[in-house]
Amino acid sequence: MNPSSPLPPNGPLPEFVSRHFEDASFLWALRNRAVDSSHYTFADLELLDERVESHLDGLRIAGTAAASVIDEALSAAGPGEIFTATALALESGSAARLSPVLELARDSEAGLDAFISAHCWLPWPRVAGALGQLAREDDAVLCRVSLVGHAAHGQEPGAVLSRALASTDTGLRARALQGVGELRRRELLPVARQALTSEDEACRFFAARACVLLGERAALPVLRSLAEKAGPHAAEAVSLAVRRMERREAREWLMGFTERPQHHRLALAGSAALGDTFFIPWLLRMMRVPELARAAGEAFRFITGADLSERLLEGSAPEAGSDAAAQEDEVPEVEADADLPWPAPDAVEAWWAEWKRNFHPETRYLLGRPMMPEALRDVLELGRQRERRAAALELAMRHPGQPLFDVGAPGFRQRQRLATLP
Secondary structure, eight states: OOTTSOOOSSSOOHHHHHHHHHHHHHHHHHHHHHTTOSSOBHHHHHHHHHHHHHHHHHHHHHTHHHHHHHHHHGGGOOHHHHHHHHHHHHHHTOHHHHHHHHHHHTTOHHHHHHHHHHHHHSOHHHHHHHHHHHHTOOOHHHHHHHHHHHHHTTOOOTHHHHHHHTOSOHHHHHHHHHHHHHTTOGGGHHHHHHHTTOSSHHHHHHHHHHHHHTTOGGGHHHHHHHHHTTOTTHHHHHHHHHHHSOHHHHHHHHHHHHTOGGGHHHHHHHHHHHTOGGGHHHHHHHTTSHHHHHHHHHHHHHHHOOOTTSTTTBOOOOOTTSHHHHHHHTSOOOGGGTTSOOBOHHHHHHHHHHHGGGSOTTOOEETTEEOOHHHHHHHHHHSBHHHHHHHHHHHHHHOTTSOOOOTTSOHHHHHHHHTTOO
């Protein structure tokens, strides 16, 4: 700003308002990635949430000045900007302010997710009316927003759930089936069972997911089929299936994956979910395969609790010019591995040789502790995001009446829920 130009007679400086908008949008985008990150803890997430909220507060205080900044920014908005604009529009209670953001959000799945996220972020009293209105609409996108928002707040969506389950829009029906499992709507289990034969893969997956969360083993063949076809839901299907299988059945199934290189990542996901030390010798071998080393290290941590980012256990990426580096260059970088430490295989093997006597071969472990309710609650409190997601699934399967714990919810809501866990 030119020092000689006069200050606005009323209201905040536009530069400050723009900075709040830019920072809120950037931090939400960072937070959105952190939810599924390998290295963010709940405490980290809470700090990010506080930073997002502080910039939203700045925009709330700015009032009409913020509206002007948002209107100008929407011409080139990404998901972060859509989230921030939606949150402010919802708080204003103005349908006229919300409508252009919705139209922009419809252009991409990422934009729509950001629009939905704002409905999940704000406290229930601020969004209850808007979500209730959306539930009465015929538009599949608006019904989806309502379903996700109600589930995020732990509120029953009402008639929109039944309508969505019968919808010809497969995306909406899949989201409704997901809600059946997350909200633990056991009376809708027959609908989920019927959807196990759907022609749409997403509907089959979320129907099977709902069934296993509600205690049904009948969905296991569907999950096994989805995993073996290695489609978009394969890793989740493996992780869910092994949690409902008998130990011997799960071992035999995953051993089949370990024998097929194209399924090695599914075997890694399944061994981490099962928490079975039986697979540790294979994990140690996979730590010597560059394209799988970091994922194998994460699975090892899931089971044993060993922190491979510690100096003595952390290795380094293959050096340029080495055979391992050449092998790594031939394989596309897997985004899920990007923030994982490289294990030092010899050091990890030595660690396991020293500590394996503390593990029982017939016990399931998460982060080195038997999967008992108290340990799982501790993981929700102290673990990293992927580990917390695993603990949430395990707790949900042990407490059929409790909604699935949402590790992506705003920190204040997670903190409230943690205080009420059985």
